[in-house]
Amino acid sequence: DTAVSQTPKYLVTQMGNDKSIKCEQNLGHDTMYWYKQDSKKFLKIMFSYNNKELIINETVPNRFSPKSPDKAHLNLHINSLELGDSAVYFCASSLQGNSYEQYFGPGTRLTVT
């Protein structure tokens, strides 16, 4: 059984387009996250979200926005894609208020051309 799943696995798109990445977790966790991993494998938190609070890393451009239809899903919307957005994006989840154990999805490799 997949704990944290993401779709698509690969996404190739052109500059200026708007795209979404979906994330679902079946662990019953209350908190979900989005991370960006660049080509040098540096993993950086973008958002932390539960049903009460959205915490945004201040370095994330406002072209990025998380959308949560329910506790099991946290989708990432990206507007006006830029070349520098190319990276692997990871979704993760944990029990509310406890980042001791974060479970990561398999990642979505986004390539902007």
Next chain:
Amino acid sequence: TQLLEQSPQFLSIQEGENLTVYCNSSSVFSSLQWYRQEPGEGPVLLVTVVTGGEVKKLKRLTFQFGDARKDSSLHITAAQPGDTGLYLCAGRNAGNMLTFGGGTRLMVKP
């Protein structure tokens, strides 16, 4: 901004050798985690250390949290090819967010 620096960035060793990976910061963290990531997959949690000076062992892996909770080390004894991967340390701050180090890419050759 709290930064975690890992060293070395790359390590290539022969099967059976021992190695140590370091994770250092000028900031204090309430806890620190080590993850391993394999190509095409997300990071997988190996251990969480909470108390300054804490030592945890996971089979051939030994994790230590510095007394001041600013640094940590991962020691692998008798490395195996299956240990190959990207090792990431991550510190938890007061805001309950994880800050990751730059990672150490380990390759263990048979």
